Amino acid sequence: MFTFPILAVHKVIARGEADAAANGGFRNPWYGTRPRQGEKPGLWLVGDEGIYIISNGELAGGQKPLVFYSDECHPKGDTDWWDYKHRHFGGDDGIEFIDADLLVPSFDRNFGITHPGIRLTENDISFSLITR
Template identity: 65%
Template sequence: MFTFPIPAVRKVVERGIADAAANGGFRNPYYGTRPGEGERPGLWLVGDKGVYIMSNGKLAEGSRALVVYSEQCHPNSDIDLWDYKRRHFGGDDGIEFIEAERVIPLFDRNMRATHLNVELTDTEIGLSLITR
């Protein structure tokens, strides 16, 4: 399971939308192997050195996407992030697209929630909210 503060998730989605408006659309998270899939408002859940979410709008030359690391799998954390990533994301690097239309209404219906939990299985991405 990976946890992200809701205000940070909202900023990632908003940044992706702003970048897309300014630079001609959304990036394809699947490197063009699935044309049109994931090229809409949302965020990318990325497993790399740690696990993070990132904005998905096309970027201006020299700019970078907004990145927010999960609380459990940040490169500067104390835990063994490689083992945690391998157990909960998989051993390989990868990207999963999560639609904005899936997360934003969830946040708007649960105004007291403070964090988004993302849980991956072999077949789906589970989303839940918690309050701290």
């Protein structure tokens, strides 16, 4: 499972919305293979060198998305990040789009939570709400 502070998730979504407003919309989560589909507020869960979430608004030239690493899998600080990523995300790099409309309403109904948990299986992504 990968966890992120709820404040970080809110910041990533808000940054994506601000970038979209300033730069013409949201980036397509399917790299343009399905034009005009899925271009909405959300975030991307990325497995690469560590596991992190990034904002999905269009970016101006040279601008970078907002990035937050998971609490369990940061390459600078977690000595076993590589093993953790392979065990819970897989050996290949990858990216999964998560719609803001799936996350934010659950945050708003559960005021005591501090972290959403994201679990990946071969076929599914599941979410849990955690209080630490």
